[in-house]
Amino acid sequence: MPVTPLTPLKTAAPxxxxxxxxxxxxxxxxNAIRVPVVGYRIGYDAVIGxxxxxxxxxGFGLSMYIVVAAMRYRLPASTLLRMVLNVGLEALIGMVPLLGDLFDAAFKANVRNLSLLDAHLASRSQGSPQPSDFRFYAGLLLAVAALLALAGLLLFALLRALQALLGA
Structure with missing residues (x-):
């Protein structure tokens, strides 16, 4: 089959x-947005926040997607825990109006987590395999799902309370 500009090339491994x-x-x-004059980069996570x-x-859900997707690379439990703590800290402080958004722009949990993933992949390529624990991964996924459900319930309760206060 001839290769045309519209033919996708499958050059990289999955x-x-x-x-x-x-x-x-x-x-x-x-890091997607460069702040003019200052030159500092912020991302859409801070804007969405x-x-x-x-x-x-x-923002929490998108950040956790990176953590859950990183599980495919058989990260050690300690690295996954650090990743979850990075996202959790950013989400927790991010709930504080304005101050949390500034922290979100400066802390960059996703970049930190990708650095942890890259470090793991570099050590893996040097021949030091890490053990994987299915029970840990399953427990971590359940904890993340529970946190997301709890955050959703809290948001729902907050919206209901605001509705009751405003008499709508």
């Missing part, structure tokens, strides 16, 4: 494609 997507998402969330309630929940 693992590389997945890494490219994760790196793009991390860049999008933490400005939307009260929903913004922080969406």
């Amino acid at each position: 693992e590389e494609e997945g890494l490219k997507r994760l790196r793009w998402l991390g860049y999008f969330l933490d 400005l939307i009260p309630g929903v913004g922080d929940l969406v």
Whole structure:
């Protein structure tokens, strides 16, 4: 079959494609926007976080996607725990209006997590395999799902309370 400009080239392994997507998402969330004059970069995670309630929940979900996708690369439990703590800290402090958004722009949990993933992949390529524990991964996924459900319930309760206060 002849290759045309519209023919997708399959040059990278599926693992590389997945890494490219994760790196793009991390860049999008933490470094996509260059602040003029200062030259500092912020991401859309900080911008989305400005939307009260929903913004922080969406940012948390996108950041956790990176962590869950990183599980495919058989990260050690300690690395996954650090990744979850990075996202959790950013989400927790991110709930504080304005101050949390500034912290979100400066902390860059997604870039930190991708650095942890890259360090693991570099050590793996040097021949030091890490053990994998299915029970740990399953427990971590359940904990993340529970946190997302709890955040959703809290948001729902907050919206109901606001509705009752405003008499709508």
